[in-house]
Amino acid sequence: MTDSMQSPHIVKSYDRDLEGIQASIMKMGGLVEAAILEAANSLEMRDEELAERVRKNDAAIDALEEQINQEAARLLALRQPSASDLRVVLSVMKIAANLERIGDYAKNMAKRTSVLVQMTPIEGASGAIRRMAKTVEGMLKDALDAYIQRDPELALDVRQRDHEVDQMYNALFREFLTFMMEDPRxxxxxMHLHFIAKNIERMGDHATSISEQVIYFVTGSIPEDARPKSDTTVYETTGAK
Amino acid sequence: MTDSMQSPHIVKSYDRDLEGIQASIMKMGGLVEAAILEAANSLEMRDEELAERVRKNDAAIDALEEQINQEAARLLALRQPSASDLRVVLSVMKIAANLERIGDYAKNMAKRTSVLVQMTPIEGASGAIRRMAKTVEGMLKDALDAYIQRDPELALDVRQRDHEVDQMYNALFREFLTFMMEDPRxxxxxMHLHFIAKNIERMGDHATSISEQVIYFVTGSIPEDARPKSDTTVYETTGAK
Structure with missing residues (x-):
């Protein structure tokens, strides 16, 4: 059945349902963006209460993913979307999964904050992590804007910026190694800070994956120039063999 | 449209398509299981060639995920599956995504092998990692068997075993901390070994997630007893404050 064979009524109601799901995605995105920034702030300010709040708020993010999946499945079950509508619905489910993962990383970060506040701070680390988190939050915001505006150029821009995050991570990895070698205490x-940095780097990968979904459902394919892969720490040796 | 309204011909062809996708999932699962074991072996045997092969083979895993997604999308676009068939198709896409992630972790592990062979071995580490990998590979195998046989009990069993993997990871984490404190070299x-251990622990989470998909599409819901959460290393301090 092509769209033109459907009554305007059915098409309208389908569009309305899809808009509802997209609104849920934006709401979920807003919660996840807040979680990233608050997790980073809780670390920098050594604010355990804020960290605790971030951990608790993750349940709302998970619930939204569940709701989006159910709405999308219902939409697919009730109607037979055209190929391009189908692509949108499937992308929505993938984007919800990406957001859920980013939320999980923020929650994990907040958990580690609660432990790190008990330890002597590592000079400069939490500021560097906050900047990294801020960059990733910006990428996520733009990836979601690109999604709503169906803007593949903005999505491509997000994809480029993932490179910066990777560089920030690699620099932090080297710094942590140095700190550890200087003083075993x-x-x-x-180790905890390194995990946090790695998790933020992974958040960036998920924001990039959202922007690739946008490119995919606007253009029907994902540009082949395999984006520069992130984790070069596997080649770090820092002299210690 | 209910199933009984469809002609036997259409139902048959739908079943055949679904079987085709499921065969691809099993094939993908076989490649991923092999990748886990080979990555662990390459580390233990310090076999760079094997590590290189694991890294190269990941492309075939990624290609299978892509193929499964396209077949699933085509199936949804061409037919209007019943609610329960729809659940199966969506589960298949999620399982493929889980497998792809596990494959990525194995590839990352193999990358680190190539670096670790340049360094002095850490006593006992690669054997412990191989045992952990073997446990996770067994979980994955059973999760996929549970999927093919629609066996929620086997799936529940996999979910329980994730706990063991978490304990193995936590023990290794403590051990690595001790080694690092003993000798900064x-x-x-x-750090690399710890990453590998963490990645295997995450593979276990993905195998668990596959088994949860099985439970979900057989029973329609996921048991609420939030499975014991894995990473307790956030509470490790090992005396170093």
């Missing part, structure tokens, strides 16, 4: 704190 | 190797 730094090891535990640096 | 161990730090870089331990």
């Amino acid at each position: 730094n090891i535990t704190a640096c | 161990n730090i870089t190797a331990c």
Whole structure:
């Protein structure tokens, strides 16, 4: 059945349902953006209460993903969307999954904050992490804007910026190694900070994946120039063999 | 339209398409299981060639995910599956995504092998990692068997076993901390080994997520007893404050 064979009534109601799901995605995106920034702030301010709040708020993010999946499944079950509408619905489910993962990373970050506040701070680390988090939050915001505005150029821009985040992560990795070698008492704190940095780097990957979904459902394919892969720390040795 | 309204011909052809997708899932699962074991072996045997092969083979896993997604999307576009068939198709896409992630972790593990072979081995680490990988590979195998046989009990069993993997990870985390504190020259190797252990722990989460998909599409819901959450290392301090 092509769209033109459907009554205007059915098409309208389908559009309305799709708009409802997209509104849920934006709401979910807003919660996730807030979680990223608040998790980073809780670390920098050594604010355990804020960290606790971030951990609790993750349940609302998970519930929204569940709701989006159910609405999308209902939409697919009730109607037979055209190929391009189908692409949108499937993208929505993937985007919801990406947002849920980013939310999980923010929650994990907040968990580690609660532990890190017990330890001697590592000089400069929490500021660097906050900047990294801010960059990723900006990428996520733009990826979602690109999604709503069906703007593949903005989406491509997000994809480029993932490179910066990777560089920030690699620089932090080297710094943590140095701190650990200088003083073994730094090891535990640096392990946690390193995890946090890695998780933010992964958030960036998920924001990039959202922007690739946008490119995919606007253009029907994802540009092949395999985006520069992130984690070069596997080649770090820092002299310690 | 209910199933009984469809002609036997259409139902048959739908079933055949679904079987085709499920065969692709099993094929993908086989490749991913092999990747887990080979990545762990390459680390233990310090076999760079094997590690290189694991890295290269990941492309075939990614290609299968792409193929499964396209077949599933085509199936949804061409037919209007019943609610329960729809649940199966959506589960298949999620399972493919889980498998792809596990494959990525195996590839990342193999990358780190290539670096670790340059360093002094950490006593006992690669054996412990191989055992952990073997456990996760067994979970994945059973999760996929549970999927093919629609066996929610086997799926529940997989979910329980994730706990063991978490304990193995936590034990390794403590061990790596000790090695690093003992001798700073161990730090870089331990950081890589720790990443590998964490990635195997995450593979376990994805195998669990596959088994939850099985439970979901057989029973229509996921048991609420929030499975014991994995990463307790956030509470590790090992005396170093």
